[in-house]
Amino acid sequence: MPTPTPTPSAGDVLLLVGTVKGAFIFSANEERKKWEMSGPHFPGESVYALAYDERGGRRRTLAATRSFHWGSTIRLSDDYGASWTGPERQTVRFPEDSGLSLVQVWQIIPGPTSDPDRLWAGVEPAALFESRDGGESWEPVEGLLKHEHRPRWQPGGGGLCLHTIVPMSDDHQRMLIAISTAGNYRTDDGGRTWRPRNDGVRAVFLPNQYPEFGQCVHKVVNHPSKPERLFLQNHWGLYRSDDAGDSWTDVANGVPSDFGFAMQMHPHDTDTVYIVPMQSDEFRCTPEAKMRVYRTRDAGASWEPLTNGLPQQDAFETVVRDALTADTHDRAGIYFGTRSGKVYASSDDGDSWSTIADALPSITCVKAFVVGRSGAEA
Amino acid sequence: MAVSVVLPRALLTYSRGSSTLELESRCRTVADALAELGRRWPAVLDRVVTEQGDVREHVNIFVGEESIRFATGLTTPVRDGDTIMIVAAVSGG
Numbered sequence: 467m468p469t470p471t472p473t474p475s476a477g478d479v480l481l482l483v484g485t486v487k488g489a490f491i492f493s494a495n496e497e498r499k500k501w502e503m504s505g506p507h508f509p510g511e512s513v514y515a516l517a518y519d520e521r522g523g524r525r526r527t528l529a530a531t532r533s534f535h536w537g538s539t540i541r542l543s544d545d546y547g548a549s550w551t552g553p554e555r556q557t558v559r560f561p562e563d564s565g566l567s568l569v570q571v572w573q574i575i576p577g578p579t580s581d582p583d584r585l586w587a588g589v590e591p592a593a594l595f596e597s598r599d600g601g602e603s604w605e606p607v608e609g610l611l612k613h614e615h616r617p618r619w620q621p622g623g624g625g626l627c628l629h630t631i632v633p634m635s636d637d638h639q640r641m642l643i644a645i646s647t648a649g650n651y652r653t654d655d656g657g658r659t660w661r662p663r664n665d666g667v668r669a670v671f672l673p674n675q676y677p678e679f680g681q682c683v684h685k686v687v688n689h690p691s692k693p694e695r696l697f698l699q700n701h702w703g704l705y706r707s708d709d710a711g712d713s714w715t716d717v718a719n720g721v722p723s724d725f726g727f728a729m730q731m732h733p734h735d736t737d738t739v740y741i742v743p744m745q746s747d748e749f750r751c752t753p754e755a756k757m758r759v760y761r762t763r764d765a766g767a768s769w770e771p772l773t774n775g776l777p778q779q780d781a782f783e784t785v786v787r788d789a790l791t792a793d794t795h796d797r798a799g800i801y802f803g804t805r806s807g808k809v810y811a812s813s814d815d816g817d818s819w820s821t822i823a824d825a826l827p828s829i830t831c832v833k834a835f836v837v838g839r840s841g842a843e844a
Numbered sequence: 845m846a847v848s849v850v851l852p853r854a855l856l857t858y859s860r861g862s863s864t865l866e867l868e869s870r871c872r873t874v875a876d877a878l879a880e881l882g883r884r885w886p887a888v889l890d891r892v893v894t895e896q897g898d899v900r901e902h903v904n905i906f907v908g909e910e911s912i913r914f915a916t917g918l919t920t921p922v923r924d925g926d927t928i929m930i931v932a933a934v935s936g937g
Contacts, residue, residue: 535902535932536854536891554858554887559895567894 471504471548476838479793480546481811482527483803484513487827489529491547498799498813501822507547510534515587515788517574518835519600522582525837528601530571530587538570540587542601558587558595558604564611566591572629573788574601578636588628592619592645594657607657615648615662615679622646622682622701629787630686634693634710642686642696642711649681650698652711663711668703685787687731687739697739697766699729699787701747706766717766722753728790732815733798737765740772740792740800740816742785750784757781759790759802761816775819776810783808788831794839803829847871847922849881850929851888858887874905875918877928892930902933 472493474480481492481501488506507513508531515530525544532538540558541550560566569590577584587595587604593611595604610628619626623646630644634652642652642663649664662679669681682701689695697717698705702725704718718724723743732738741760745753752758757776760769784805793799800812807826812819849865856863865884871877882889893899897918905912906929912920922928 533854533891535900537894537900552857552887556890562895565896567896567898 469504471546472502473546474837478837479795479799480518480527480835480837481791481793481801481809481822482516482518482529482831482833482835483809483823483826483829484516484529484788484831485803485807485827485829486512489513489516489531489547490823490826491527492809492822493546496795498793498795498811501811503823504547506827507550508541512570512830514830515571515574516831516833517576517585518833519576519585520835520837520839521576521579522600524582524600526600528574528585530574532570538568540571540574540601540604557602558589560593560606560611564606566593569625570627572627573631575631575633577638578633580636581638584638586631586633586641588631588643590625590627592616592626592628592648594628594631594643596657609653609658610643610651610660613651613660618680619645619648620680630683632686632688632696633690634688640693640710644683644686644698646684646701647680647682649679649683650686650711651679663707664714665712666714666716667698667700667705670702684727685729687729689731689736692736695736695765697729697731699726699741701725704741704766717762719767720769721760722758725750726785727787728785728802729787730790730792730800733792733794734796735763738763738815739766740790741769742790742802744784751782752784755779755781757783757810759800759816759819772812772816772819774817775812786830788833789829791832791834793834794836799834801832801834803832805829846924847877848927849877850927852931854932855888855891855930858891859885871922873918874907874912874920874922874928877922878918904931904933905929906931 477496483490488509490505492501494501511531517528519526527543539556543550573588585597594607632642634640639656651660652663667681685699694710696707704724705714706717726743730740756778759772762769790802800816803809809823847867
């Protein structure tokens, strides 16, 4: 069923789109005007995490698939989706003595370029897995698996999932992860110990609205050149941290709602971040039925709506936490997908938009990569 | 006599195309049969049960015409000549 897979050249953009019914791979040259699509890959299976990894000379696409009946796994392709590994055994497995069973993988993040075989995966129930062989095999990070807070972590609407992994150092010693609903945890010792980092982040659904942990963080981003500065889209709340998550400051300045899921860092500007506000936790659609991406260019001091090319009436859209992304071209491509199956793309930092797909299955994640950029993930 | 395990089409990739496994070893329960299945085709067993050995939520196992959910689960007894059928539940999204 899948249509021909891409054979991209250096500088081309790969846009990986996960849906509840399979994955789609879009490709275009640097102009990003004409897109080719292949897919569905894994028809009928949901795909909540996708990644592309060029480190170590690979050209590897990773896909987290979940069969409604037969479980979840991570599949690999070294030919842009022309073929995928089985795999025979399910490679992401909880140890028997944990009492836990994998529901699905929510996030796949390649490690630092200096360590090209290392990747991380965030899963449900909330845990972090690590691969040291390019994604062929995975082991749980024990320090988080056995965290003393685990019995008190509560699932959010999407389940108890570790959905965000933010590397913060080239030696993979410092990293922040986010769990719904446990909040942020940071390790400074390569995963052996983890401390909650939620000071100032609100939990509107708890009697104590500023607990040590228990927040429903939706997404956290940073820029590799300024890793200690973090931006956070919360379940109500938009925050920035300038101290690696030790404290958080509200930066919801001029947005129609500080509720939302998706957040994306600009690939080159450490002050520029993109979000897609949702009206409320009860409605979870675009405010005023207008499809607007908001951009800050001053680290959250102000936000501007980006609307050129996006529908501004009767647009009841939802964009989930991993469905907003950027490529790494000088004039960045910004992309997002909606629950209604539309993919919007900008090739000018978000100033203008066009539709590159309008009838896919419900979109769960969108990831963009420039081929030949040495594994630089957007 | 032996116990037969019949697999759904979706799992034939993991059983080298075989749709039926004849278990010659002595099996007293469904759990015994699944353990033998796992020794022969571990990739099949991965798809049928979780890491904790629980039958996946949307998978049904029948002994004859009886679902083990309405019997005694994995301790449901099997006898020589029984057929164990593994099927995808009628569910989806």
